[in-house]
Amino acid sequence: MHELAITQGILSVVLEAAEAARARRVLAIDLIVGALTGYVDDSIRFYFDLLSQGTPAEGAILRIRREPGQGHCQTCGATFRVEPPLCPTCPFCDSPQIQITGGARCFVERIEVDDEDEHTGSEGDPPGE
Amino acid sequence: MRMSIPVVKAILQANEAVASENRAAFDAADLLAVNLMSSPGAGKTSLILATIERLPASLRAGVIEGDIASTLDAERIAAHGIPVVQINTGGACHLDAPMIRSALPHLPLETLDVLFIENVGNLVCPAEFDLGAHLNIVIASVPEGHDKPYKYPGMFQKADGIVLNKADLMDVLEFDLEAFQHGVEILRPDVPLFIVSCRTGHGLEAWTEWLFEQHRLRRKRYER
Numbered sequence: 001m002h003e004l005a006i007t008q009g010i011l012s013v014v015l016e017a018a019e020a021a022r023a024r025r026v027l028a029i030d031l032i033v034g035a036l037t038g039y040v041d042d043s044i045r046f047y048f049d050l051l052s053q054g055t056p057a058e059g060a061i062l063r064i065r066r067e068p069g070q071g072h073c074q075t076c077g078a079t080f081r082v083e084p085p086l087c088p089t090c091p092f093c094d095s096p097q098i099q100i101t102g103g104a105r106c107f108v109e110r111i112e113v114d115d116e117d118e119h120t121g122s123e124g125d126p127p128g129e
Numbered sequence: 130m131r132m133s134i135p136v137v138k139a140i141l142q143a144n145e146a147v148a149s150e151n152r153a154a155f156d157a158a159d160l161l162a163v164n165l166m167s168s169p170g171a172g173k174t175s176l177i178l179a180t181i182e183r184l185p186a187s188l189r190a191g192v193i194e195g196d197i198a199s200t201l202d203a204e205r206i207a208a209h210g211i212p213v214v215q216i217n218t219g220g221a222c223h224l225d226a227p228m229i230r231s232a233l234p235h236l237p238l239e240t241l242d243v244l245f246i247e248n249v250g251n252l253v254c255p256a257e258f259d260l261g262a263h264l265n266i267v268i269a270s271v272p273e274g275h276d277k278p279y280k281y282p283g284m285f286q287k288a289d290g291i292v293l294n295k296a297d298l299m300d301v302l303e304f305d306l307e308a309f310q311h312g313v314e315i316l317r318p319d320v321p322l323f324i325v326s327c328r329t330g331h332g333l334e335a336w337t338e339w340l341f342e343q344h345r346l347r348r349k350r351y352e353r
Contacts, residue, residue, distance in 0.1 A: 002223055002254030009140030017136045027131065036283045038253040069282065086279040088311055100315050104286055106257075108136040115132045 003039055006106065007047035013108050014057050023113030026057040030110045035083045036069045036103035060111075069103025144258055147226035151233070151261025158238035161344040162246065164262035166284065168277075169250030171270040172294040174202045175327040177245045181211060183337040188242040188344065193232050195224040195249045202247065212236055223254035226261055243344060252277065256284045264289045264343060271295040275305040278312030285316045290323070292336060297326040 010031060018026050033039050041064050052058045068081035075095035082100055089096050139145060155162040165173045174194075181190045191212040194203040203215035214232045216224060229246065236244070246262055248255040267288040269277050272295060278285045285291065291313055299306065306324075313322055321339060325332035 002221075002257060005221070005223075005225065006140065006257065009143070012143070013136055013138045013140050016138065017134055021132065021134050023132070034283075036286065037257070038281065038283050084280055084282055085276065086282055086312070086315070088279065088308065088315070096311060096315075098315050099318065100282060100286075104283055107140060110133050110135050112131060112133050115130050 003043040004047050006039060007044050007051055010044070010108055011048065011051050011055070011057060014060075014111055015055060017108075017111055018056055018113050021113055021115055023056065023115050025114040026060040026111055027114060028061040028063060028112040029057070029108060031062060031064050032067050032105060032107055032109050033064055034067045034069070034103040034105045036100075037106055038084070039106060041066075065109075067103060067105060070101050072099045072101070073097065074099065141257065141259075144226045147230055148259035148261040151226055151229050152263070154230075154233055154238065155244065155261065155263065158241065159348070160238065160241045160244050161264070161340075161347050162244045162260075162262040163264045163266060163340070164246045164248060164255075164260050165266050165268060166248045166252075166255045166287075167250060167268035167270070168252045168273055171250070171268045171273065172327050173247045173250070173268055174205055176268060176292060176294060176325075177206065177247060178209060179327045179330070179333055180245075180337055180340065181209070183333055184243065184341060188341070189240055190243045190245060191236050191238075191241045193224075193229065193236070193244065193246045195228070195247055197221070197249060212241070218249055222249055222251045223258050224248050224260060225258045229260045243340070252281045252284050256287045263347065266290045266292060268292045268294055269309070271298045271302055271304045275309035276312070278309065278316055282316055285313060288317055288320055290321050290339070291317070292323045292325055294325055294327055296324045296331055297329050 014029055045062055048062055068083055071080045071082045073090035073095055074097040076093040078092045080091055090098050167173050192206045194215045197218055200215050203213050206213040214235045216228050216232050265287050267284055323332055323336040325336055
């Protein structure tokens with residue numbers, strides 16, 4: 001349910017970045033979602049399709065990458081990926097002396113945009129071409 | 130031309146900016162703001178009432194009640210003569226910083242020492258939204274089962290203190306306290322856990338003392 005507010009946040013930073021780049025259209029969005037946040041990908045997609053209608057981000061491809069939490073075993077020194085429901089012990093040595101960190105972030109990493117209007121795009125002299 | 134641009138702004142930046150304003154307002158009023166988060170029915174309102182009852186009489190407490198629709202909890206608080214503001218989220222599953230900001234003018238902040246914010250009952254969503262509170266407290270309760278830290282790690286990761294309520298039911302429900310404690314420790318090894326029963330009063334003294342100490346520490350910081 002809170003994916004609605006999260007997705008509003010996603011759309012707003014995407015549109016802001018697109019506008020700053022004077023982009024005509026957002027083609028793709030790379031979104032990182034921590035596995036421990038409890039966010040549901042399908043729910044983010046659902047709200048994104050709804051909220052982005054009529055904006056330059058309408059129809060953009062939402063590429064969601066899950067970022068796992070990190071487990072550290074203080075007994076055998078192993079590092080491992082974790083997802084809820086968490087396992088109470090180290091998957092390698094079974095020790096309960098573990099610490100779980102990370103997996104709590106959610107952020108837009110990059111966006112791909114079309115940077116000029118279709119007609120004016122070829123008229124200027126774009127840098128690096 | 131197709132172009133890839135990095136995005137640096139946080140997706141909840143608007144909320145976080147308002148949360149900072151709220152925190153500044155709490156600091157200016159010299160009060161300790163405590164955000165209470167739990168599943169529905171874990172005992173947030175009961176804990177608020179039981180805590181206020183046990184805090185030193187010199188401390189004045191206020192409450193912001195977050196609820197999806199009803200005013201039942203706010204009425205329970207108001208019946209004790211405690212200043213309370215109700216926020217109805219109108220279906221939203223969590224409180225956010227702007228909701229808190231709009232509630233503040235309705236409270237006598239300057240006269241308060243502690244402000245309890247009762248979040249919407251939900252073990253997922255409220256964790257993401259900074260309200261500007263000084264302490265984020267997670268309340269779990271025995272009937273929910275001992276697996277909650279393992280299933281909802283995101284919420285427990287945000288906790289500055291954890292209260293396990295309804296401890297009087299532990300034997301009846303065969304609650305595995307060790308498993309619960311372990312789940313808390315692997316996520317937040319340094320966070321205090323208070324095992325309480327709002328019904329019998331068990332453990333509430335240690336919790337209230339800790340909270341009072343947090344208030345005292347903040348006071349000391351202001352005085353410096």
